[in-house]
Amino acid sequence: MSDTNDKEVKSTGMPEEPVRRTGNGKLAVCLVGGGVAWLFHLILAVVLAEFGCVAGWDANVFLGINLVAWMLLAVTVVALAACAAATILCWKEKQDASNRIDAEIRGGGPLFLIQSGLIANVSFFFVIAVQSIPIFYFLGNC
Amino acid sequence: MSDFASIDQKSAFEKTWTRPPGVWGWLSVVNNQPLACRFMITAFSFFVAGGVLALLMRLQLTFPESEFLGPQVYNQLFTMHGSTMMYLFAVPFLEGLALYLIPLMIGSRDMAFPRMTAFSYWTFLFGGLVFYGSFLVGAIPDAGWFAYVPLSGPEYSGLGLDFWLLGLMMVEIAGITAGIELVVTILKLRSPGMGLHRLPVFAWTILVTGVMIIFAFTVLLMATALLELDRAVGTRFFDPLFGGNALLWQHLFWFFGHPEVYIAFLPATGIVSMIVVTFARRTLVGYPLVVAAILLTGFISFGLWAHHMYTTGLPVFALSFFAAASLMIGVASGIQIFAWIATLWGTRPVLSSPMLYMIGFVFIFVLGGFTGVMVAVVPFDWQVHDTFFIVAHLHYVLIGGVLFPVFGGLHYWLPKFTGRMLDERLGRWSFWLNFIGFNLTFFPMHIMGLLGMPRRVYTYPAELEIGGYNVVATAGSFILGAGFLCLAVNFFRSLLRGEPAEANPWKADSLEWSVSSPPPIFNYFRFPVVASRNPVWHPVKERSDEQAERAVEAMAGGPVGWRATLACEPVSGRPMSIHVLAGPSSAPFLMALGLLIAFLGVLTEWYGVLPVGLVFAAMALVRWLSPDEEELKMIRESSVPQRAGLPVFVTGTQSVGWWGMVSLIVVSGVALAVLVYAYFYLWLFSPEWPQGGLGPPGMAVALPTHLLLLLAGGAAYGSWVYYQRKEVKPTLGLLVGAALLGALFIGLKLFEQTRFDFLPQDHAYGSIFYVMGWFLIAYVLAAVVMAGAMLIRLRTHEWGRPGVMTLHLQLTTMFWGFVSAAGAVVFTVLYLASRVLG
Numbered sequence: 001m002s003d004t005n006d007k008e009v010k011s012t013g014m015p016e017e018p019v020r021r022t023g024n025g026k027l028a029v030c031l032v033g034g035g036v037a038w039l040f041h042l043i044l045a046v047v048l049a050e051f052g053c054v055a056g057w058d059a060n061v062f063l064g065i066n067l068v069a070w071m072l073l074a075v076t077v078v079a080l081a082a083c084a085a086a087t088i089l090c091w092k093e094k095q096d097a098s099n100r101i102d103a104e105i106r107g108g109g110p111l112f113l114i115q116s117g118l119i120a121n122v123s124f125f126f127v128i129a130v131q132s133i134p135i136f137y138f139l140g141n142c
Numbered sequence: 143m144s145d146f147a148s149i150d151q152k153s154a155f156e157k158t159w160t161r162p163p164g165v166w167g168w169l170s171v172v173n174n175q176p177l178a179c180r181f182m183i184t185a186f187s188f189f190v191a192g193g194v195l196a197l198l199m200r201l202q203l204t205f206p207e208s209e210f211l212g213p214q215v216y217n218q219l220f221t222m223h224g225s226t227m228m229y230l231f232a233v234p235f236l237e238g239l240a241l242y243l244i245p246l247m248i249g250s251r252d253m254a255f256p257r258m259t260a261f262s263y264w265t266f267l268f269g270g271l272v273f274y275g276s277f278l279v280g281a282i283p284d285a286g287w288f289a290y291v292p293l294s295g296p297e298y299s300g301l302g303l304d305f306w307l308l309g310l311m312m313v314e315i316a317g318i319t320a321g322i323e324l325v326v327t328i329l330k331l332r333s334p335g336m337g338l339h340r341l342p343v344f345a346w347t348i349l350v351t352g353v354m355i356i357f358a359f360t361v362l363l364m365a366t367a368l369l370e371l372d373r374a375v376g377t378r379f380f381d382p383l384f385g386g387n388a389l390l391w392q393h394l395f396w397f398f399g400h401p402e403v404y405i406a407f408l409p410a411t412g413i414v415s416m417i418v419v420t421f422a423r424r425t426l427v428g429y430p431l432v433v434a435a436i437l438l439t440g441f442i443s444f445g446l447w448a449h450h451m452y453t454t455g456l457p458v459f460a461l462s463f464f465a466a467a468s469l470m471i472g473v474a475s476g477i478q479i480f481a482w483i484a485t486l487w488g489t490r491p492v493l494s495s496p497m498l499y500m501i502g503f504v505f506i507f508v509l510g511g512f513t514g515v516m517v518a519v520v521p522f523d524w525q526v527h528d529t530f531f532i533v534a535h536l537h538y539v540l541i542g543g544v545l546f547p548v549f550g551g552l553h554y555w556l557p558k559f560t561g562r563m564l565d566e567r568l569g570r571w572s573f574w575l576n577f578i579g580f581n582l583t584f585f586p587m588h589i590m591g592l593l594g595m596p597r598r599v600y601t602y603p604a605e606l607e608i609g610g611y612n613v614v615a616t617a618g619s620f621i622l623g624a625g626f627l628c629l630a631v632n633f634f635r636s637l638l639r640g641e642p643a644e645a646n647p648w649k650a651d652s653l654e655w656s657v658s659s660p661p662p663i664f665n666y667f668r669f670p671v672v673a674s675r676n677p678v679w680h681p682v683k684e685r686s687d688e689q690a691e692r693a694v695e696a697m698a699g700g701p702v703g704w705r706a707t708l709a710c711e712p713v714s715g716r717p718m719s720i721h722v723l724a725g726p727s728s729a730p731f732l733m734a735l736g737l738l739i740a741f742l743g744v745l746t747e748w749y750g751v752l753p754v755g756l757v758f759a760a761m762a763l764v765r766w767l768s769p770d771e772e773e774l775k776m777i778r779e780s781s782v783p784q785r786a787g788l789p790v791f792v793t794g795t796q797s798v799g800w801w802g803m804v805s806l807i808v809v810s811g812v813a814l815a816v817l818v819y820a821y822f823y824l825w826l827f828s829p830e831w832p833q834g835g836l837g838p839p840g841m842a843v844a845l846p847t848h849l850l851l852l853l854a855g856g857a858a859y860g861s862w863v864y865y866q867r868k869e870v871k872p873t874l875g876l877l878v879g880a881a882l883l884g885a886l887f888i889g890l891k892l893f894e895q896t897r898f899d900f901l902p903q904d905h906a907y908g909s910i911f912y913v914m915g916w917f918l919i920a921y922v923l924a925a926v927v928m929a930g931a932m933l934i935r936l937r938t939h940e941w942g943r944p945g946v947m948t949l950h951l952q953l954t955t956m957f958w959g960f961v962s963a964a965g966a967v968v969f970t971v972l973y974l975a976s977r978v979l980g
Contacts, residue, residue, distance in 0.1 A: 024713075027713070031437070032437075032441075035437065035438075035441035038441060038442070038445070039441065039444065039445065042445040042463060042467060045460075045463045046448070046460050046463055046464070049457060049459040049460040049462075049463065050456065050457050050459075050460040051826060053457045053459055053460070054457065068459070108337060108339050109337030109338050109339050109713040109714045109715065110713055110714075111339070112337070112338060112339030112430065113338060113339070113713065115430045116430045116433045116434045116437065117434075119430060119431055119434035120434040120437045120438055123434065123438050123473070123474075124438070124441075126470075126473075127438075127442065127467070127470045127473075130466050130469070130470055131463055131466040131467055131470070133466060134459070134462030134463060134465070134466060137462070138459045138462075142457060142458075142459050
């Protein structure tokens with residue numbers, strides 16, 4: 001179900017106005033977006049660190065930082081951005097959902113998932129940040 | 143309040159849910175309650191066996207340089223002890239507990255796929271019997287519960303490892319099917335009003351655990367299959383001399399192995415949340431935080447696996463990420479612990495046995511968590527790896543984190559299951575014996591490990607001067623055993639002389655306490671309507687949802703003659719359809735038996751038995767899935783759907799079956815991903831690829847063959863499109879096309895394999911090349927059979943009449959979609975990757 005204006009009104013006596021629902025896609029991004037970002041960060045970090053070091057990519061140094069570290073920093077920035085995007089989406093949906101009619105109609109389920117997702121995404125942001133700390137110990141070489 | 147409107151209605155409804163009589167009826171049971179009890183009893187029996195093995199190990203280790211058992215027997219003991227506890231007790235018991243409680247907690251009459259519950263149990267039982275069958279022939283597995291290669295490979299181990307691998311494969315299949323069931327049931331079969339925001343925390347943990355099982359157990363299933371292929375067929379996945387890689391096994395095993403401990407831990411935390419709330423007499427503080435923590439744990443647990451491999455020589459840079467992740471998972475556990483403390487804060491909890499176990503859990507698990515943070519640090523782990531420090535850590539987190547909540551949960555829920563209260567005095571005795579015995583056994587092991595006592599070694603030198611610690615540990619282990627015995631005595635005593643239990647002896651808040659103790663076999667005569675997270679404490683005061691009330695009223699005490707429950711929208715819990723539940727059948731038992739026969743064929747090297755077993759299993763599956771026309775007629779003629787205002791025959795996300803097929807596709811996708819990972823892993827660590835001096839594989843046969851598969855998938859999808867337009871001839875024609883193209887694909891693929899100038903036994907490249915092809919062939923074969931079955935049924939189908947056919951064709955099309963996509967992946971990996979990346 002996508003995020004659409006739905007002219008159907010439930011028999012609750014509420015005024016007839018379009019009901020905007022949180023789409024399932026947005027709910028899914030809210031709930032697992034941070035986790036997926038974290039997972040990709042970890043997998044890419046491990047793959048790049050393991051194979052890059054074994055392949056000797058750390059011999060290439062730019063501005064005092066080896067290529068493997070640069071790649072890992074880039075991956076970290078992307079993962080943090082993805083996590084932040086999921087968090088911001090969650091926050092916006094939470095603001096909307098708190099005021100929306102469908103929060104009552106659908107019994108608060110989406111609002112709860114958005115709240116839990118928000119907490120999870122903030123936590124994953126923190127976890128990704130902590131997980132990137134080792135990179136700074138290997139800036140020179142592997 | 144009487145649950146029944148009249149005696150006749152009661153009888154007719156009960157008859158719908160009872161099993162057929164006799165032994166065959168006992169084999170045909172599909173109701174969640176008896177199957178859950180069987181799961182728990184069987185798992186506990188294995189627990190007792192594993193405990194006895196542990197006591198024997200302790201006796202061997204009591205004194206230095208003891209020859210009480212000898213090294214070979216000791217290796218067998220620690221292998222079977224670990225394997226029993228991890229594979230045959232922890233997860234199966236918790237799955238059994240969930241199978242009993244989840245339908246009650248969410249307001250459902252059974253699990254989503256009752257016959258799959260039965261199949262899961264029988265497969266688990268047969269798998270466990272294969273494990274322990276090794277004792278009968280003196281071929282006991284001895285390579286540890288983790289079975290590292292090359293020790294577990296064909297060169298260094300005997301028949302015992304085949305028992306281990308094949309038994310484990312059956313247990314994994316049981317676990318995966320139970321996991322799928324639990325996920326689909328929780329998402330789709332909740333009572334009206336039970337949105338995800340009102341789901342009991344135990345159900346949240348089971349939901350996340352179910353998803354974890356689908357991923358983790360599938361990886362292990364594939365890994366064990368590859369190892370068995372190395373042993374039985376001579377493939378080279380893990381043989382470095384032929385281009386294989388021993389570390390590949392470790393990566394695959396621990397990718398399962400670490401989530402496995404959280405698969406056991408998370409449901410235990412769910413138990414704690416339920417009990418703490420009851421005894422604090424207060425709703426859980428920080429419910430959204432706890433749910434977020436459960437999600438965090440579920441995700442992060444998949445990112446820790448290499449912390450079991452710190453000493454394997456992986457680059458330190460790579461290890462550092464796992465170290466960071468291993469530290470971070472403590473945050474998630476910490477959130478839950480603080481939520482429990484906050485819930486208890488300021489209350490005066492009743493310290494009866496269940497609550498005592500919860501306090502014991504917090505104490506022991508937190509200590510285990512401290513040592514977990516210590517061993518997450520790479521240099522520290524390098525010192526204590528393979529010592530008794532690790533043994534201490536793992537037992538603190540597993541016994542503290544899993545067993546104590548399980549015991550507390552048993553004290554809490556056994557009155558519901560049996561209708562009899564446990565004796566409180568015996569309960570306290572068992573708690574204190576367990577608590578003191580546990581700490582006496584395992585705390586000294588921290589010191590023993592730091593002083594250098596290695597694990598998995600049958601004795602130690604007297605010069606280490608740790609004999610005293612070992613004497614204390616052994617004494618503690620027998621006290622712990624006494625604690626378990628006390629619990630067992632309490633259980634049997636309660637069955638014989640226990641005080642009858644009320645429906646809600648603890649004055650708890652969740653739905654299972656709203657029915658009698660024990661509950662009726664159908665769980666709910668009338669579905670509850672839920673309006674809060676604590677539905678028994680805060681029941682619905684006024685009718686608010688007319689549609690839900692109408693559905694509940696129509697389904698009260700009905701339908702009769704066919705089994706059904708309400709299916710809901712996954713997020714809100716709003717009823718959307720009536721889900722038909724499969725009735726009693728011996729097919730699940732027979733299918734499990736067929737699998738057992740097939741595996742025994744491999745075990746005994748009577749390979750002719752393998753296809754016999756597989757065909758037997760396939761025939762049982764056909765019987766399982768064949769619709770009961772009489773039942774369909776009853777459903778069509780029933781007035782219940784009309785009165786409820788809900789459809790029965792639905793498709794897409796409304797259908798429970800759709801979710802089941804999605805789960806099957808996810809499992810299959812993970813299995814394929816394991817093979818893809820293995821391909822690239824072997825390539826990366828191989829000096830040449832393809833190995834054996836081969837060039838890139840030829841595409842003259844492969845390209846058209848794989849295009850055929852894509853066409854077949856397209857034809858299957860086309861048949862679905864035309865079916866929906868009710869155009870008979872195109873539907874049938876395209877289905878025939880899909881089946882024929884699929885069969886042609888299989889023939890050409892097999893022909894191609896006869897033209898290769900290498901064999902799977904030649905090198906790891908050959909092994910992965912052939913096995914990926916066989917994987918695809920097996921899936922295409924299944925898809926062809928499904929298309930064929932649909933063709934047969936469509937010949938007698940009444941077009942335009944609502945029925946189950948629409949859903950089945952949709953599911954067939956979905957499966958074909960996966961198979962086509964899998965073909966594209968296999969082609970890309972095997973034929974293009976080495977050309978492009980070479």
